[in-house]
Ligand SMILES: Nc1ncnc2c1ncn2[C@@H]1O[C@H](COP(=O)(O)OP(=O)(O)OP(=O)(O)O)[C@@H](O)[C@H]1O
């Protein structure tokens with residue numbers, strides 16, 4: 001089997017500079033058919049810049065990028081015909097109705113009128129927007145617009161769907177509806193590539209992900225692998241009656257594997273959180289509150305970069 | 312089959328990289344379809360686009376026509392004022408329509424609606440956008456021009472069978488202005504810059520031998536007038552509608568064609584720079 005059949009996207013030393021500024025700094029990754037691959041990183045990490053290169057709308061500055069074994073520099077239109085793109089900001093056509101948005105977008109791919117009408121009907125169902133088919137786009141809620149953007153990106157039956165922060169700015173309920181739709185897509189065989197700065201989204205959706213910071217990839221693996229490798233199983237969160245939580249850190253040396261100081265709390269990394277909490281109590285340290293939870297990707301990111309994901 | 316097509320496509324794409332022609336997938340018509348679909352929701356614009364030159368024809372033809380009975384054209388013919396001014400109004404409205412479509416409307420889509428960002432995520436390229444938008448401006452302009460010609464005919468302001476060519480000529484004038492207008496739009500930073508558009512359009516509208524013959528200007532000014540694009544549009548339409556077709560017509564056509572091609576290629580290349588960064 002050739003590389004282009006299982007590895008749909010391959011980047012080696014992929015770089016993007018704007019003037020003198022390096023937004024993407026030599027990243028390597030590969031996306032395999034059928035998986036959900038994520039870029040997790042804070043604002044300005046270079047996620048969108050990477051996605052735009054993969055989407056063949058931003059020329060590669062350096063390194064190598066191949067999609068379906070093709071080079072975006074020479075085969076951009078042929079590659080884009082096989083991609084679906086959900087950009088960070090909705091770019092729906094507000095002068096058109098909901099269904100017209102799907103029809104016209106399909107026409108941009110050169111599909112026939114009959115084809116786009118057929119597909120649009122199915123996609124409106126999928127996006128739960130059938131009742132709004134004839135409405136203008138502008139008054140739709142944020143979640144509906146996002147679902148319409150996803151429906152639109154599927155009009156050409158793409159093999160890879162690129163989602164740049166699919167749920168940023170949506171309320172929890174709208175996010176869960178969206179996640180459900182994305183799961184269905186994945187089950188139907190669409191390869192998903194998404195960016196997010198929500199660790200819960202990455203954990204929920206991604207089979208494999210890379211953690212990005214300052215244009216570089218700092219870690220790679222499945223969510224479980226990353227947590228296992230870069231964090232402990234559990235975390236003990238302690239809040240004290242102080243403005244400077246760092247003051248308490250010396251008291252906690254040796255309680256767990258590691259202590260992280262945040263402005264509003266201390267995190268003690270330990271495989272057994274309850275045991276750590278008892279040890280804290282035994283030492284006579286009296287926090288205002290103490291909470292044991294399992295480790296998340298947020299902890300991985302904190303460990304790798306010393307900063308929080310969402311600021 | 313795929314064995315024979317693969318090398319040709321390689322050559323084609325290599326050639327495309329050498330030539331300064333921006334990428335496109337030959338799908339410009341899809342943008343025309345998009346604009347037509349959107350236009351159906353706002354057909355009122357059609358009425359205003361058509362009404363303007365007709366109002367001018369009647370106000371000037373009747374009003375000034377009552378003061379100025381006849382005009383001696385630059386080719387020496389003596390005609391009534393409505394006959395003199397109608398071709399110029401046709402050319403000027405072709406310019407106005409094309410410029411409005413390719414500046415205000417395109418700027419809005421480019422900067423605010425972000426329409427082209429979504430278009431470029433599909434196989435379509437910047438050349439398709441330029442071709443699509445300019446074609447759309449021409450189709451709309453063509454409808455206005457056709458309606459205007461009918462009104463001019465009924466008002467007795469059409470003199471020659473050559474006037475049948477006045478419609479394609481108006482579309483051609485629209486092409487030159489739409490292409491340059493779109494090119495200019497890609498340099499605009501905010502709505503404030505549109506004052507420059509007005510600054511360019513208004514003097515041309517007034518002084519391109521539109522309302523009086525070129526010979527009324529001093530010689531030095533005649534050269535200036537002859538350098539501006541609308542003058543060539545007006546002269547072309549006047550030659551056709553008065554039936555004074557000579558070699559000079561070719562000069563006007565070449566001037567406008569050059570303008571249109573430069574505008575089209577320039578617009579597509581600038582879109583590429585702006586949107587595919
Ligand atoms: N067209 C551009 N010109 C100049 N700088 C740019 C451009 N696009 C992005 N950048 C810069 O590159 C860096 C990475 O931006 P990018 O949008 O890729 O980050 P991101 O990870 O998507 O962040 P966010 O979570 O905010 O969307 C930022 O510092 C940004 O200012």
Ligand SMILES: [Mg+2]
Nearest residue numbers: 047048049088
């Ligand atoms: Mg981004």
